[in-house]
Amino acid sequence: MALVLLFVTVVLFSVCEVSMNAVYRVGDSAGWTMIDHPDYKRWASTKRFHVGDTLIFTYLKQYHDVMEVSHHDYVHCKTNFAKAVYHTGSDSVSLTKPGEFYFICSNDGHCSAGQKLHIKVHHI
Numbered sequence: 001m002a003l004v005l006l007f008v009t010v011v012l013f014s015v016c017e018v019s020m021n022a023v024y025r026v027g028d029s030a031g032w033t034m035i036d037h038p039d040y041k042r043w044a045s046t047k048r049f050h051v052g053d054t055l056i057f058t059y060l061k062q063y064h065d066v067m068e069v070s071h072h073d074y075v076h077c078k079t080n081f082a083k084a085v086y087h088t089g090s091d092s093v094s095l096t097k098p099g100e101f102y103f104i105c106s107n108d109g110h111c112s113a114g115q116k117l118h119i120k121v122h123h124i
Contacts, residue, residue, distance in 0.1 A: 022050070038114075041117075052095065052096075055119075057090070064110065066087070068083040068093070079111075085106075
């Protein structure tokens with residue numbers, strides 16, 4: 001009986017872990033944009049990101065894109081050495097490991113005007 005109870009507990013924890021993964025629309029209803037200058041730093045500060053969560057970047061692809069970059073490139077808005085580039089207008093980024101992650105828009109002046117995102121991803 002104890003072995004069955006242990007098995008059921010492990011299965012329940014596994015299901016709960018999967019169901020706890022969150023999906024975040026970057027910028028909430030504003031999306032990934034320059035219109036009205038969303039404060040992505042403030043947006044991220046209200047969230048706690050975990051491995052298994054997903055970021056959704058929604059934007060007009062003729063005006064924006066999303067680049068994952070290093071901390072240095074984030075600070076200096078450099079686009080030469082992107083780790084990943086997204087440009088569909090509705091990009092899904094899975095957070096598969098803990099750590100610091102940095103995203104910018106590569107269009108001229110957008111990053112320096114605040115279209116950039118820094119998040120910290122935690123273990124579950």
